[in-house]
Amino acid sequence: MEKLKRDKRELIRRYSVFLLSLFCIALGVSVITRSLVGTSPISSIPFVLSLHSVLSMGTFILILNVVLIIGQMIMLGRKGVRDDWFGLLMQLPVSIVFGCFVDLNMYLTSFLQPDPYWLKIVSIFIGCCVMALGISLEVIADVAMVSGEYFVNVASRRYKMEFGTVKIMFDVSLVVVAVGCSWILAGRIDGVREGTLLTALLTGPLVRLMMPHLAFVKKWVAQGGHSRSVVIAHEDVPAHPVITIAREYGSGGHDIGKAVAEKLGIPFYDNAMIDMVAAESGFSADRVRDLDQRLPHGLLYEMITNDYSVTPEESLSAKDAVFVAQSRVIRRLAQQGPCVIVGRCSDYVLRDFSGCVNLYIRASADYKRRRAVDYYGVAPDKADARVSGVNSARAAHYAYYTGRKWDDIRNYDAVFDSSRLTTGEITDAIVAICGR
DSSP, X not given: OHHHHHHHHHHHHHHHHHHHHHHHHHHHHHHHHHTTSOOOHHHHHHHHHHHTSSSOHHHHHHHHHHHHHHHHHHHHHHHHHHHTHHHHXXXXXHHHHHHHHHXXXXXXXXXXXXXXXXXXXXXXXXXXXXXXXXXXXHHHHOSOOOHHHHHHHHHHHHTTOOHHHHHHXXXXXXXXXXXXXXXXXXXXXXXXXXXXXXXXXXXXXXXXXXXXXXXXXXXXXTTTSOOSOOSSOOOOOOOOOEEEEEEOTTSOHHHHHHHHHHHHTOOEEXXXXXXXXXXXXXXXXXXXXXXXXXXXXXXHHHHHHOOTTSOGGGOOOHHHHHHHHHHXXXXXXXXXXXXXXXXXXXXXXXXXXXXXXXXXXXXXXXHHHHHHHHTTOOOGGGHHHHHHHHHHHHHHHHHHHHSSOTTOGGGOSEEEETTTSOHHHHHHHHHHHTTO
C-alpha cells in the first residue's frame, strides 16, 4: 500500500512537471512568434495558416498534431498500433492542452512588439531559452511526447534511418509546406524567416546546457522512486573494485591503466572493447572505431540534427546506438569482476556502482606534445593541433552524453599528473588506493 501511494505521488509530480513543460514550450513559441522574424519549424505551418484564417494558431497546431498521429498509425500498421496504442492515444489530450497553451500565451504576449531588429533577435533568444526549459522539463517528467517528436521517432524506426536525418527531413518539409501555404494564400512569404533557422540552431544546445542545472527537479520528481529516463538499466552489482581511467591524449593513461591491471592481476579494457561493442550494437568494428569517444559531425550538424527531447536509446543515430551498446558492455564487464576500463565515459556509466574507483590522468602541454611525437609518431609541426583536437573531441563526447565537464576533478576520486610522476609512481599510488 505504501509503495502504491508513493507511486501515485510520483505520478502526480511527473504530470505536474509535464504540464509546466507544455506551458513553457508554448510560451517560448509565442515569444519567438511575436518577434515577427519567424517561428519554430514545427509551428511554422500553424502560424502561417492562422495569419489567413479566423482559426487560431493553437487550433491549427491541434489539427497538425492530429494529422501527425494519423501518419504514425499508417507507418506503424495494425500490429504497431496495437502495441503502441497508449502512446498514440496520449498524444491527443497532450495536443489539445498544448494548443490551448499556445493560444493563451499568444494572448498573454500580445503586448510584445519588438521594433529594433536587434530586439527581435533578443526576443528569439529569450523564446528559445524558455522553450529549452520546457523541453528539459518534458524530458524529466518522462510521461509523454508531443506529436512532432513522436512522429520523427516512429519514422526513424519504421524506415531504419538515423534520427537526425529524419529530423532534418521533417523540419525542412514543415518549413517548405509553410512557405508554399504562405505563397498560395498571400502571394508572399510570411512567418518563415531567419528566426526559424535561429530557433532550430539554438534550442538543442540550450537544452543541453540547462539539463545539468535541473537535477534538483529530477530528484524531486523521482523522490521515493526511480527515474525512468536512463539509458542503461541500473542493476544491482557486487561491490568489487573496478577502476575507470579518463585520460588526456598524450598523458600516457593507456599505459598506466595497463600497468595497474598487470600489477593487480585483473583484466584491462581499452581498444579491445571495440569488438565487444561491435557485437553488441551490430555495427562493424571499423564503424564503432570511427564513432568511438567522439562526435563524428561538425557543430552545425549536431545543432540541427540532435533531438534533445529523447534519451539516446530512443534515438536511432549511429553514435547514440554505439554509446548505448558501449555502456551495456561496460556494465557487463563491471559485473563480471574487478577490471580496469579506460575512457568511454565509464565513470559516468558506472556512477551507481559502489565498487568503482574513478581516476583522471592529465599532463602538461609540453609532455603531451613530446609524447604525441615520440610515442604516436605525429609530425612535430602538427603535434599541438593533434593533442588539442583529440582532447577537444573527448571533452565534447563526454559533455554530450553526461552533461558534465570532462576535466572537472569533482567527477573523480583522484587526479594524477603524468608529467610530474612516473608511470611506476602513479601505478603504485593507484594500487594503494584500491587497497591492494
